[in-house]
Amino acid sequence: MFAVTVGLIAVAAALLKSAIDIRMAPPAPSRAAEERSFSARVATLAPGSIAPTLTAYGEVRSRRTLELRPLAAGQIVELSPDFESGRQVTAGALLLRTDPADAQSALDLAKAGLREAEVEGRDAARSLELARADLLLAEEQVMLRRGAFDRQKGISDRGFGTATDIETAELALATANQNLGNSRQAVAQGEARIDKAATAFDRQKLALADAERRLADTELRAEFGGVLSAVTAVAGGLVSNSEMIGELIDPDNLEVVFRISTAQFQELADEKGGLMPLPVTASLDIYGAEITATGMLARVDATVGVGLSGRLVFAALNVAHGLKPGDFVTVSVTEPPLHGVARLPAAALGSNGTLLLVADGNRLEEAPAEILRREGNQIILRVGNLAGREVVTERAPFLSAGILIKPVRDGRNSGAAAAAKDQAAMIDLTPEHRAELVALVEGNGSLPQEAKDRLLLRLRDQQVPLEMVERIEARRGG
Helix, strand or coil: CCCHHHHHHHHHHHHHHHHHHHHHHCCCCCCCCCCCCCEEEEEECCCCEECEEEEEEEEECCCCEEEEEEEEECEEEEEEECCCCEEECCCCCCCEEEECHHHHHHHHHHHHHHHHHHHHHHHHHHHHHHHHHHHHHHHHHHHHHHHHHHHHHHHHHHCCCCHHHHHHHHHHHHHHHHHHHHHHHHHHHHHHHHHHHHHHHHHHHHHHHEEEEEEEEEEEEEECCCEEEEECCCCCCEEECCCCCEEEECCCEEEEEECCCHHHHHHHHHCCCCCCCCEEEEEEEECEEECCCCCCCEEEEECCCCCCEEEEEEECCCCCCCCCCCEEEEEEEEECCCEEEEEEEECCCCCCCCEECCCHHHHEEEEEEEEEEEEECEEEEEEEECCCEEEEEECCCCCCCCEEEEEEECCCCCHHHHHHHHHHHHCCCHHHEEEEEHHHHHHHCCCCHHHHHHHHHCCCCEEHHHHHHHHHHCCCCC
């Protein structure tokens, strides 16, 4: 035990001496620290002209839509074979006819009343003609009686006539005057009868026109050429007055409606606050293939709407083959070009609205940026006095002013990465898989023929986009 104790004390003494020697030893010569640098992708700011593109989402609508509502209630006795949803009809085509029995009876009665009014008018004209002839005879009779009275009075004044002769001539003249008054009254009554007959004739003409209109209302015709939608009428069914039984849509007269913010609308407005006629492109993505249509900004809604914000804008589409009312499309509006600007990735902009520029010695410095537009993952800024300067296009969190970097210029290695990405997005198809995809596309009845042709053409290639294959398989049976 004594020997073990002495050994432990010796070991402790050796450890203590070693620690003291290390503490008292002189420091080792120091090495100069090297500054760490980071690789960063940079690009040169060059001013140019860029036409910004405003992207929004909207709905395709028909600028000419007619609700089909029969004006006459009753049973449907005739229904056009084309009166089905999705059928194309021409302007003026008969769609359906309700029971016209009552309307036809009213029309026949109106025609009979019109003929009766015509007869009454002719009878009144003949009666007036006879009354006027009687008036002429009565006037001649008065003239003759007055002449006879004057002669008898002259004879009496010379002492040859008698009082009885004068009284007889005077009574005859009075009778003639009375007959003249009766004839004039008959003429007046005949003229009033003519007026009443004319009024009755006009009234019967109005009744006939109303009966013809009611009979025409039993027929429902297409006011313009278009496609039928939401048809609910069936042969033999009963319809009420103004009941909606379908819609007539003009498929070639389409527009797209989309909502944008007030700030975005200011970029599309002219000096007077009106909407500029800027070009518009509406696109619908189907299985990786796009259906596009071009157009022009047309108008803006007068009100904002309850609980809404921004502005509702309408754009008229020129030729929209494949697009249907109700499609949800992506709308791209090409704004007027901006001059003296450059486009950069949005990752180049810091949270404080600054850019990192490459200064002397490849050190970074911050500079404020004047952002004019934001387009997805890109920004458009005014170059100004930053022209010719190099800017960091991918701003990492560890990059800030004063940091030393290794600039990566001209998108070095970006082409290889993009090629690898594109190569990864393309796949080879087995004959069985290709045939299955072709059958799915051909069996989709809701897909426009133009889109089908493009998809089938892409499926014939040796390699096809993976995204397109996934979309086709995702809509299997749809």
